[in-house]
Amino acid sequence: xxxxxxxxxxxxxxxxxxxxxxxxxxxxxxxxxxxxxxxxxxxxxxxxxxxxxxxxxxxxxxxxxxxxx
Amino acid sequence: xxxxxxxxxxxxxxxxxxxxxxxxxxxxxxxxxxxxxxxxxxxxxxxxxxxxxxxxxxxxxxxxxxxxxxxxxxxxxxxxxxxxxxxxxxxxxxxxxxxxxxxxxxxxxxxxxxxxxxxxxxxxxxxxxxxxxxxxxxxxxxxxxxxxxxxxxxxxxxxxxxxxxxxxxxxxxxxxxxxxxxxxxxxxxxxxxxxxxxxxxxxxxxxxxxxxxxxxxxxxxxxxxxxxxxxxxxxx
Amino acid sequence: xxxxxxxxxxxxxxxxxxxxxxxxxxxxxxxxxxxxxxxxxxxxxxxxxxxxxxxxxxxxxxxxxxxxxxxxxxxxxxxxxxxxxxxxxxxxxxxxxxxxxxxxxxxxxxxxxxxxxxxxxxxxxxxxxxxxxxxxxxxxxxxxxxxxxxxxxxxxxxxxxxxxxxxxxxxxxxxxxxxxxxxxxxxxxxxxxxxxxxxxxxxxxxxxxxxxx
Numbered sequence: 400x401x402x403x404x405x406x407x408x409x410x411x412x413x414x415x416x417x418x419x420x421x422x423x424x425x426x427x428x429x430x431x432x433x434x435x436x437x438x439x440x441x442x443x444x445x446x447x448x449x450x451x452x453x454x455x456x457x458x459x460x461x462x463x464x465x466x467x468x
Numbered sequence: 469x470x471x472x473x474x475x476x477x478x479x480x481x482x483x484x485x486x487x488x489x490x491x492x493x494x495x496x497x498x499x500x501x502x503x504x505x506x507x508x509x510x511x512x513x514x515x516x517x518x519x520x521x522x523x524x525x526x527x528x529x530x531x532x533x534x535x536x537x538x539x540x541x542x543x544x545x546x547x548x549x550x551x552x553x554x555x556x557x558x559x560x561x562x563x564x565x566x567x568x569x570x571x572x573x574x575x576x577x578x579x580x581x582x583x584x585x586x587x588x589x590x591x592x593x594x595x596x597x598x599x600x601x602x603x604x605x606x607x608x609x610x611x612x613x614x615x616x617x618x619x620x621x622x623x624x625x626x627x628x629x630x631x632x633x634x635x636x637x638x639x640x641x642x643x644x645x646x647x648x649x650x651x652x653x654x655x656x657x658x659x660x661x662x663x664x665x666x667x668x669x670x671x672x673x674x675x676x677x678x679x680x681x682x683x684x685x686x687x688x689x690x691x692x693x694x695x696x697x698x699x700x701x702x703x704x
Numbered sequence: 705x706x707x708x709x710x711x712x713x714x715x716x717x718x719x720x721x722x723x724x725x726x727x728x729x730x731x732x733x734x735x736x737x738x739x740x741x742x743x744x745x746x747x748x749x750x751x752x753x754x755x756x757x758x759x760x761x762x763x764x765x766x767x768x769x770x771x772x773x774x775x776x777x778x779x780x781x782x783x784x785x786x787x788x789x790x791x792x793x794x795x796x797x798x799x800x801x802x803x804x805x806x807x808x809x810x811x812x813x814x815x816x817x818x819x820x821x822x823x824x825x826x827x828x829x830x831x832x833x834x835x836x837x838x839x840x841x842x843x844x845x846x847x848x849x850x851x852x853x854x855x856x857x858x859x860x861x862x863x864x865x866x867x868x869x870x871x872x873x874x875x876x877x878x879x880x881x882x883x884x885x886x887x888x889x890x891x892x893x894x895x896x897x898x899x900x901x902x903x904x905x906x907x908x909x910x911x912x913x914x915x916x917x
Contacts (some may be wrong), residue, residue: 402516405580409573410500411517413526416569420682427689435695441703564869602871609868612858617917622854625910626868629847632906633872636899640875643895647755648883 485688489681495674499667507667516580521667523573525675526566527592529633533563538631541624550663553620556627557610558686563680564603570596573642588648591641599667602630715802722779722811729775733814733861737768738821741858745825758833762877764818765837769844769879770869772810774862775804776852778891786856790915800911811841832893836883839896840876843903847872850907853914875899 503521510517539557546554574593579585588594592694606626613619723729744760780786789799815837823829847867855865879899880891 402514402580405516405576406518409522409576411570413522413569416565424685424689431692431696438703445703461642467614598871598874605867605871608864609858612860612864618857621913621917622857625913628910629872632902636875636902639895640878643882643892644878647882671836695917
């Protein structure tokens with residue numbers, strides 16, 4: 400290997416480290432995206448849940464009344 | 469645990485998360501241009517001498533990262549600055565990355581200059597090997613303790629030990645040369661010409677900016693992580 | 705000042721008395737260092753000469769120290785005593801000084817056997833070497849005790865301490881070997897003294913943060 404080859408190798412190593420870093424950031428962003436989507440889903444269910452829970456409660460009370468009554 | 473408090477002011481003229489990488493790209497681009505089209509080819513070592521423009525800035529940047537990490541460690545221990553532990557950790561992480569780069573580029577340069585992938589006669593290389601071992605143990609320490617104030621404190625104390633070790637190790641390596649290697653390869657210290665010095669300065673600024681860019685990006689990532697965790701805790 | 709010294713002596717006496725009763729650490733260190741020296745005889749090629757032997761002496765000393773340091777906070781950790789000590793109305797750094805002094809005593813005892821053994825097996829031990837060992841002991845005990853406290857707080861304990869200690873021990877080895885082999889050891893002894901001063905101060909100042917939150 401000539402001097403120029405070693406020079407290229409050295410700069411290539413630095414470039415590779417930078418690119419690997421970019422890949423790692425990409426993976427992290429993907430994971431954050433997944434986590435946040437899951438949390439959005441959780442929040443949506445939490446908001447709809449009280450509303451649907453109230454409906455279920457009302458339905459249950461009506462059923463009990465019709466049985467008793 | 470990270471609290472939701474954002475240590476950065478709410479509105480900033482320029483977000484460092486954008487500005488620093490832009491600066492890094494500019495400086496590094498200029499530096500590479502200077503290295504290959506402006507700086508003269510060394511008479512003794514030939515073209516492989518140009519590795520110097522990447523190797524030495526990496527080394528100096530690593531020192532700067534370790535020093536910054538120690539400073540943040542001090543802030544954590546004595547001033548109880550919130551978030552300082554995380555910043556110290558990220559700084560040291562960068563230091564290890566650029567330390568590894570120093571060892572890699574140094575090894576390539578050693579092979580190009582003296583035909584061996586490793587030379588004990590290079591003080592810089594040996595020092596970085598010792599420091600690499602030390603800071604690798606930093607990560608072992610950190611990962612063997614559960615997150616909390618204990619981990620933060622121990623990491624901070626160790627980071628301060630590290631920064632004291634740098635000059636002491638350097639001195640030790642110099643002293644060791646007397647009985648370890650009687651013959652020292654004295655790298656004909658580049659009697660740097662003006663153009664070489666300019667190229668070196670730009671390259672150094674570029675690598676520093678690169679480290680700073682990594683630092684800000686990693687910190688932002690970690691802050692995002694803790695906010696997501698906080699959100700999850702709130703929604704449970 | 706005297707209250708501080710009194711606390712240190714009380715704590716150090718406790719450690720020494722425990723060792724006197726249990727008699728596990730020092731005998732183990734003595735046996736270890738002698739066994740290591742014997743191993744070195746088989747590890748050194750015939751033509752290596754005295755200089756290689758001095759180098760190996762220092763390797764043996766460093767690893768023997770590690771053996772003792774690992775045990776340093778073992779008792780406190782196993783019985784949850786460290787928290788009790790920290791709650792006691794004493795300056796936290798007294799814990800560190802006391803533990804370092806006790807470790808110094810153990811190390812000195814082990815070396816009192818190791819150095820004559822080395823002289824017997826390999827080569828003579830000069831006064832400079834002994835001075836080097838004495839100065840190195842101070843460095844080993846001050847830094848090692850602090851690192852042992854750190855390792856005690858981690859999950860990996862005995863595994864972690866050598867990793868933390870060895871990079872910091874490299875300057876000690878350089879100073880010690882230099883003092884043993886070089887014509888004019890003054891520089892190396894001076895270097896060991898500087899190392900001791902720097903790291904003793906840092907250890908003393910930061911021990912508080914290692915054991916509290």
